[in-house]
Structures are given as structure tokens and as C-alpha cells.
Amino acid sequence: MTNENGRYSEVYQLNFGPQHPSTHGVLHMLVEMDGETCVGVDTKIGYLHRGMEKLLESRTYLQGLPYTDRLDYLAGVNNNLPYVLAVEKLLGVEVPVRANLLRMLTCEIMRLASYMVGIGIYIMDLGAVSGVFYPFQQREYALDCMSALCGARMTQSYIRYGGVQADINEEFDATMQKLFDEVPRFIEMYHKLIDENEIFLTRTKGIGVISAEDAMDYALTGPNLRASGVDYDLRRDAPYCLYDRFNIKVPVLTAGDCHARYMQRMLECEEILQLIKEIYAALQAEPAGEIMAKIPKVLKPAAGEAYAQTENPKGIMGCLVASEGKLNPLRVHFRRPSFDNIAIFEKIMPGHKVADLVSIIASFDIVLGEIDG
Amino acid sequence: MFGKGILKGLGVTAKEAVSPRLTEKYPEEKPQLPARWRGGTFALDKEACISCGLCAMACPNKVIRQKFDKDENNKKFCTEFVMERQYCLFCGLCVEACPKSCLHLTQEFETAVYAAADVPQDLLAQSNMEQSLSKYGAKPPLPKPAPKPVVSAESSAKGGDA
Amino acid sequence: MEFINNIFVNIAGLIRWVFDWLLGLLGLPLGLTDVLMVAVYWVAIVIVCVLCALFYVIWERKLAGYIQRRPGPNRLGPNGWLQTIGDAIKLVMKEDIVPDKADKPVHLLAALLAFVPPMLALAAIPFGEGMAALDLQLGVVYVIAVTTLASLPVLLAGYASNNKYSLVGGMRVVNQAISYEVPQAFAILSVIMVAGTFNLTEIVHFQQQHLWLVCVQPLAFVIYIISAVAECNRAPFDLPEGESELTAGVFTEYSGMRYALFYLAEYCNMFVAAGLATTLFLGGFSGPFLPGWLWFILKTFVIMSIFIWVRWTLPRVRADYVLRFCWKLLVPLTLLNMLVTGVVLYILA
Numbered sequence: 001m002t003n004e005n006g007r008y009s010e011v012y013q014l015n016f017g018p019q020h021p022s023t024h025g026v027l028h029m030l031v032e033m034d035g036e037t038c039v040g041v042d043t044k045i046g047y048l049h050r051g052m053e054k055l056l057e058s059r060t061y062l063q064g065l066p067y068t069d070r071l072d073y074l075a076g077v078n079n080n081l082p083y084v085l086a087v088e089k090l091l092g093v094e095v096p097v098r099a100n101l102l103r104m105l106t107c108e109i110m111r112l113a114s115y116m117v118g119i120g121i122y123i124m125d126l127g128a129v130s131g132v133f134y135p136f137q138q139r140e141y142a143l144d145c146m147s148a149l150c151g152a153r154m155t156q157s158y159i160r161y162g163g164v165q166a167d168i169n170e171e172f173d174a175t176m177q178k179l180f181d182e183v184p185r186f187i188e189m190y191h192k193l194i195d196e197n198e199i200f201l202t203r204t205k206g207i208g209v210i211s212a213e214d215a216m217d218y219a220l221t222g223p224n225l226r227a228s229g230v231d232y233d234l235r236r237d238a239p240y241c242l243y244d245r246f247n248i249k250v251p252v253l254t255a256g257d258c259h260a261r262y263m264q265r266m267l268e269c270e271e272i273l274q275l276i277k278e279i280y281a282a283l284q285a286e287p288a289g290e291i292m293a294k295i296p297k298v299l300k301p302a303a304g305e306a307y308a309q310t311e312n313p314k315g316i317m318g319c320l321v322a323s324e325g326k327l328n329p330l331r332v333h334f335r336r337p338s339f340d341n342i343a344i345f346e347k348i349m350p351g352h353k354v355a356d357l358v359s360i361i362a363s364f365d366i367v368l369g370e371i372d373g
Numbered sequence: 374m375f376g377k378g379i380l381k382g383l384g385v386t387a388k389e390a391v392s393p394r395l396t397e398k399y400p401e402e403k404p405q406l407p408a409r410w411r412g413g414t415f416a417l418d419k420e421a422c423i424s425c426g427l428c429a430m431a432c433p434n435k436v437i438r439q440k441f442d443k444d445e446n447n448k449k450f451c452t453e454f455v456m457e458r459q460y461c462l463f464c465g466l467c468v469e470a471c472p473k474s475c476l477h478l479t480q481e482f483e484t485a486v487y488a489a490a491d492v493p494q495d496l497l498a499q500s501n502m503e504q505s506l507s508k509y510g511a512k513p514p515l516p517k518p519a520p521k522p523v524v525s526a527e528s529s530a531k532g533g534d535a
Numbered sequence: 536m537e538f539i540n541n542i543f544v545n546i547a548g549l550i551r552w553v554f555d556w557l558l559g560l561l562g563l564p565l566g567l568t569d570v571l572m573v574a575v576y577w578v579a580i581v582i583v584c585v586l587c588a589l590f591y592v593i594w595e596r597k598l599a600g601y602i603q604r605r606p607g608p609n610r611l612g613p614n615g616w617l618q619t620i621g622d623a624i625k626l627v628m629k630e631d632i633v634p635d636k637a638d639k640p641v642h643l644l645a646a647l648l649a650f651v652p653p654m655l656a657l658a659a660i661p662f663g664e665g666m667a668a669l670d671l672q673l674g675v676v677y678v679i680a681v682t683t684l685a686s687l688p689v690l691l692a693g694y695a696s697n698n699k700y701s702l703v704g705g706m707r708v709v710n711q712a713i714s715y716e717v718p719q720a721f722a723i724l725s726v727i728m729v730a731g732t733f734n735l736t737e738i739v740h741f742q743q744q745h746l747w748l749v750c751v752q753p754l755a756f757v758i759y760i761i762s763a764v765a766e767c768n769r770a771p772f773d774l775p776e777g778e779s780e781l782t783a784g785v786f787t788e789y790s791g792m793r794y795a796l797f798y799l800a801e802y803c804n805m806f807v808a809a810g811l812a813t814t815l816f817l818g819g820f821s822g823p824f825l826p827g828w829l830w831f832i833l834k835t836f837v838i839m840s841i842f843i844w845v846r847w848t849l850p851r852v853r854a855d856y857v858l859r860f861c862w863k864l865l866v867p868l869t870l871l872n873m874l875v876t877g878v879v880l881y882i883l884a
Contacts, residue, residue: 066433
């Protein structure tokens, strides 16, 4: 094709991934480039497909629970929750208050951990490699909390049908205290390190702008949606567990570019920490009690379908469970937030340079385990 | 002033450079594992095991390979009890499912072996609640594993799980 | 103290005396001594290059570790200080892979030529009193000219690899190098205007008599450091080797000893830039108590640490911003600096 200077130029295809340091996993994008500028994107996924939904059909409900952890492996408990909530709808069981508080507490701790990974990896993808070490150190404190509570750092399988696996102990209290001490200092330090950095600003401001209408058209959810100006958070607008007891403050930014998505996560980190403190206080004020409702030994939920959705760190995750009244589910389907989030790549990526593509992918904070399932 | 943000960032990094290092220098410093830590090797209290097979039924990944036989009194006993650790998720569902709390996960985390044949763990071959890990070279016996089961005592989870 | 200060000069004098005596013994003309001394100086510069590469590779990794709250390499040698030797041995033992359709002679030549510009530049830099191998009257001009050559082996490497990413990387390197020559040269020119001479040793003497030129020309110092970082292809201007974008960029097809040569040449280039900055701005080898060459080592150490610190803190600058930053900000600033310097010197004269 001839461009405006009367010169002949060709569009060539660049393979971004699947083996690439910056695609957050095995994401393969076939990018059509005109010189340095991208003119088309074709996203190819499936390199991490493990057949999770089919696998869950051949396991009982309890056996299937550890598999769900592996969807968004950066926030294990958050993936247990929609599956468990959907099955509990079919079981018709009422979860005790203490168990709900524990569910919310662990979900928020892992949400904080997931945000840390998101912002750290974003800075690393932009080139400042040291920027990834500080959030990961803070994430260690969050993982220590989960480790003290249920014994596993990453894939917890902590949330069970009717309640949770275990109650808190002194070790957990000690780790929580460490978390409360360290995270505010870290957030302040990270703001100083990154926020006004001129190089960072030139690489993120105005890149990958998503308008609010586009965000809603493409079913974007989570911090990506809130950074584009849409004020929607499932914990506040359609509360599950006991979120309606707490005052969930949701920061909303309107710029919709990579910088806004990054700042959205940083601002939400502070709000999450505040929420963790409130839930923890409520938990300690709650008298010691049951953490598990009475459910039958052999789980056979009523025949039918149930759908439950929760606000995960990456967006809204939903789980549809269809049951025939047997030991195994008939069909399980997950609405995975990262899968829907990356659909917008084909709209916003053309027109940007190669370096910006990296910035855009990283600002979405995707997890391939979730995309491929 | 142009460049102020960069200077602030440089200041933060300079401060971190003179702060103490946070690395845990393994193998000189071993990690402090929490009491409920889920991982490591398995230990079976052979006297207490009633050969019910609930642990194998609870496992998501078919890690537990058991064979039963009946003795003279028509009582079931276990002739084979192997944990195929190469498939294990360390989810702890088997430990929770055991009605007699005789299956445990230990705090031994240095479980790497040299041969793939050594990975599956034969729980009947070990001496009661203690085991030596590797057939290759001398390895000191494990320290006494944490006596509490993974699920804490105050939870009534036993009644709820499958 | 005088003896330690002049120890290398005295050793050179001793060798020269030995050569004179040998040539006198063999009946050859004494002018050959100078020729033989060139070989001796060259060996000395090679030793300097090797030592600086050995030290700064591990210092970079240790300082990067400290910034990231971890100890860096700490197993090989006492506290990890022999790591470079381990790295060098590992790289030597690797298979020498050259792509099939690559231009093989150029592929090898690029790796070998990478060391030439820093060695040529180090010949003119005074490490101590009377310790410049070539004490040129136009020392500054010579060093600037020679450091410009440092980008050519990288372009050759990009071309010879027969790989579109490498070619793009190589062209970016040349683009960046020639653009940042301009503010670098103008910053140095402001210093020359104040010192009044192009001779590097004379500039150090000027700073010994008056004060360090960094106090007189702080803006020129900052701009020189920024340009040096860009010239050496270090972050934040390391797009040619942009790891997260073009895999390994211009050095994608280089592995093993060939890559080691580029890797070490990068540290020698940085050392040249640091040496020049020390000589022009920080007083070179001048300083109380300690011998001159030790002061030179300490000052270059500080400048190299600044390079490392900047590399591990700042994100990468996008390709078009690299040039925009140079031409729209640095060049006007340096021109302004020269103007102000000229006016002030005229008023003071």
C-alpha cells in the first residue's frame, strides 16, 4: 500500500508472545504493524487452557474446590467464592455471620495481594525493574496472613460450602498486625517513587484511552471499568456475603487511560486496607461461634441452575452451576473477568506504538489462568 | 521544576539501598513455617487408621492409592497406602476427611528427591509417625511433625465435609 | 606519599630505562623506545579495561540488589565478589551460535570491534599526574570523536544478525547516539570555555588551582551525565536492548562469548564516560591526602554508581520521546548554558 508520501509500504505481522516477558502469561497477539505503529490486533488465547470447566464436571463439589483456586491464581480465595455461593444457592443453606466475615476478610486480603502484583508488574514492564520488588515484599505480608490462617499462600481452598475451613488464631493476629503496619508505609513510598515520575507519565498518560461507553459496551469490569468513569462496584451495588454492613468507598477516575488504571489500583489499595481493618474489627467484636453451617455429609444440591457473581480483583467473576441432584455438577461455567477485559484490545490498540502495547496490556492486569480456564 | 518526580523517585531508591536486606538466606536460615502449614510429606498413624478409604474418596486428584483386605475377624485392614505426590495439590482435603485424624501433613518442606520413583510415598513402609525420606544418601530423620491436625480444633468442619 | 602518588609514572620510567638500556646494548636507534612504550601503555589500558569490567559488573549487580532490598550475588567468592569470573567462565563455555543466514565475518567483527573505542578513549584520559598515555593538546576533541565510534559495532551487530528486531535495534542505537552527541559536546564546550584549554591534564590543573568545575557549571554536568547515559544505551534510554519489548533487541542473535564482549564493552564505555566526567567536572585526580590515581578511581566509582542507580530506578523512555527530549529540551538548554557562560566570562574578563 502507498502511504501519504507516495512511498510503498507494507504491513507486517509481529508476534507478541506467547513467549514474551511482558504478556503476563502465555498471551499471543498477532499485531499488524505499519512501521512502528500498530494497525490491527488479533488476540489468540488458549495456551494455558486446562479444561477446568470440564474437569469440574467429573469431580464432586468438594473435590472441585481446589481446582477453582487455579483460575486467577494470584487471588485464590476470590475464585472459590462464586462457585461456593452458587452451590449454596442450590443447597439453600444459610452461612453463619462469623463465616461470612472470614470470607470477606480473606477475599480482601487476597485482593490487596493481587493489586500489589498488578502494579508491581506494570512498573516492571515499563522498564523500572526495581519497582516490582517493593510490592512483592508487601504481598509477602498478605500471603503470610493467609498462610497462618489456612496453611497455604497461593491456592488456599479456604472457602467451603456453608462456611470456611478454619477460624483465626494468634499467629494470624500477629501477621495481620504486621500487615497493618507495613502496607500504609509502602503505599506512601510507592506514590513518591512513581506518581510524579516524568518518564512514567509520558508512557502512561493518554495511552489506551477507553471511554465510559466503550467500557460498558465491551463488558469491562473491575478497576478497568472504574478508571473509565463508571461507578460500579459489585460489593456496594449488589452486595453478597455481608458487604452491605460496611461502608465501601469506591474511587472512580475518569481519564480512562493507562495512568488512570494504574492510579485506580493504587487508590483502591488504600480503601481495601481500610476495609480490611473494619472487617477485622467486626470479626474480633463478634463472639466466638460457628464457622460452618450444618450441611449434609454427602453434598447433593437440588436440581436446577444457580448463578453467583462476586467482585474479584480483576473484575466481576461469575459462576453458573447446573445440577441434576447428583454428586457431580452437570455443568459449571465461569464468567472470567480477564477474558472479557481483553476483548477491548482490538479497539484501543490500533494507532499505538509497540512500546505502548506493552503498557496497555500491563495496565489491564490480566491473568492468563483466568482467561484460558 | 522539570525532573522533580524523577529526583523524588531516585531519593526513594537511595533510601531503600541503605535499608537492611530482606532476603532470607536459605539454607543458612530456614523459613519459619506457620503451625497450620499445608505441605511437605505425609505421615500416617497406622495404629489409628481404620481403613475406611474416606481420604482417597476426598482427594480431587486420585493421589491416594489404597488396597484393602479382610483379616480373620472380618475387619478391614490396609495392604497398600501410597500417596502419589506427583499429583498432589496439597489441598489438605484428605487430612480433613479422616474421621480418626490419623493422616497428617508434616512440616518437612525439603522434599526433593533424585529419582522419580522416590516421589510416591508409601505410608505403610514408614515407621509410625516418623520417616526417613530418601533412599539416596543419609538424611537425618524428620523432626516430630506438628501434632495438631490441619483443621483447628474449634471448627465443626468434620461434620460438614464429604 | 609522593612515591605512591607517582608509582605508575615511576614504573613507566623504569620500563623506559630498561628499554633504553636494551636498545643501547643491541645497537638499535633509541627512538624505538617510544614505539615500545606504546605497547606497554596499551597493555596497561587493557588491564584497566579488564579490571573495571570485572569490578563494575559485580558492583552493578550488588547495588541493584541493595536497591531491591536483597543482597545481590553472594555465593561465589567472599560475599559474592568473584561473580564476574564465574560469569565469564560460563559465557566462554557456551556454544558459539551464529544464525545460518547471518553475515558471519561482520557478526564476529562487530563483537571484536566493540572494545576498540573505549580503549582508544582511555588512552587520552589522565588517571593521575602525568598518567595520560596520550597527553594530547586536543584531548577533549579526541575523546569525543572516539566515543562517537562506540555506536558503530552495535549497528554492525544489528545488521549482521539477519533479524528484523536486531536491525531495528541497531538503527535506534545510531539514532540515539548521534542525537545525544550534540548536547554532550555543547556541555563539554561550556567547560572548555571556562577552563580555557582542550588539554585534559591542563583542565585538571585548572580545577586544582581554582575550584571544581561542577560548581561553576552544574547544568552542564547534569546534561553531560544524561547524555552519557544515552550514549552508553543505559536505562532509561536502553530501548535498543529493550528487554520487555523486542526480546533482547539488537543482541538477540549474540550468545556466549560474543555477547560477553558486548556486555563488557558496555561497562568500559560507561567507565570512559565516567572518567571524562570526573576529569572535566569533578577535578580529575586532584584531592588531599590520597594519591591522585586513587582519587580518580573513587570519583569514577561515584559516577558509575550514579549510572547504576539511575538505571535501576527509572522506567524506559519511548523511542520518539528519546529524540524529542534531546532536541527539544537538552540542546536549547546547553545552548543557553553556553550563552550565559560566554556572557559571564566576557563580563569578568
